[in-house]
Amino acid sequence: SALWLVVPAAGQGRRMGADKPKQYLTLAGQPIMAHTLARLYQAFPEATLVLCLDSDDRWFQPEWVPFTRWQRVTGGKERMDSVLNALHAIPAQEADIVMVHDVARPCITPDDLHALYQAAASHMAGALLAMPVADTMKRANTEQQSARTEPREGLWHALTPQGFRYALLRQALESARHYQRVVTDEASAVEALGEQPLLVSGRRDNLKVTHPDDLALAAAILSAQNI
Numbered sequence: 732s733a734l735w736l737v738v739p740a741a742g743q744g745r746r747m748g749a750d751k752p753k754q755y756l757t758l759a760g761q762p763i764m765a766h767t768l769a770r771l772y773q774a775f776p777e778a779t780l781v782l783c784l785d786s787d788d789r790w791f792q793p794e795w796v797p798f799t800r801w802q803r804v805t806g807g808k809e810r811m812d813s814v815l816n817a818l819h820a821i822p823a824q825e826a827d828i829v830m831v832h833d834v835a836r837p838c839i840t841p842d843d844l845h846a847l848y849q850a851a852a853s854h855m856a857g858a859l860l861a862m863p864v865a866d867t868m869k870r871a872n873t874e875q876q877s878a879r880t881e882p883r884e885g886l887w888h889a890l891t892p893q894g895f896r897y898a899l900l901r902q903a904l905e906s907a908r909h910y911q912r913v914v915t916d917e918a919s920a921v922e923a924l925g926e927q928p929l930l931v932s933g934r935r936d937n938l939k940v941t942h943p944d945d946l947a948l949a950a951a952i953l954s955a956q957n958i
């Protein structure tokens with residue numbers, strides 16, 4: 732059964748406020764992208780990678796890709812457009828499970844990757860790594876005042892990777908695009924079809940590097956993991 736990995740890496744990372752997209756910032760001596768791809772390869776050396784890059788990307792270097800089978804595609808306006816471009820590059824008859832993983836999550840571990848793959852392969856609606864919400868959740872009003880408290884029971888943070896059967900994921904994202912719904916993860920698009928992906932409890936240190944402070948945090952996590 733053929734596993735395809737899709738890594739959307741066509742974002743600008745504006746919240747980072749850096750001079751280049753965050754996936755190219757250095758973490759423990761290597762660009763974030765190189766860390767992320769190395770972790771994916773460590774878990775799935777036989778997989779085929781599709782990497783989504785911005786059409787104006789000036790930083791990507793192919794030596795960061797450890798996979799023997801891989802290709803690049805041009806990213807789209809939104810993350811979902813980038814992922815759809817990747818799916819269109821995958822021959823439907825050769826794909827079984829597709830796992831999508833943010834380039835900005837370099838601290839993903841082989842154990843979490845394997846757990847998610849197993850869940851995605853055994854659950855028809857697919858699966859995503861996720862983490863139960865630990866903090867009390869507040870709903871703000873327009874004045875940024877705490878208007879009410881949302882029950883956190885049953886609330887999870889959606890992480891990546893998220894894994895689905897190729898046909899389901901493609902149908903879900905094409906439907907979202909058709910109805911002009913922007914989804915920020917693949918599971919949202921699948922839910923809109925009436926399917927319920929499995930929430931797989933993942934490690935709390937699967938950080939998405941988003942803000943400047945996250946760089947030091949991610950470096951500390953990587954060295955503590957010792958993988």
Ligand code: C5P
Binds near residue numbers: 832834
């Ligand atoms: O902005 P955020 O960090 O949530 O983006 C999540 C992932 O989606 C990142 O890996 C980013 O590079 C990717 N992305 C993309 N194409 C876009 C927007 C974001 O591949 N148009």
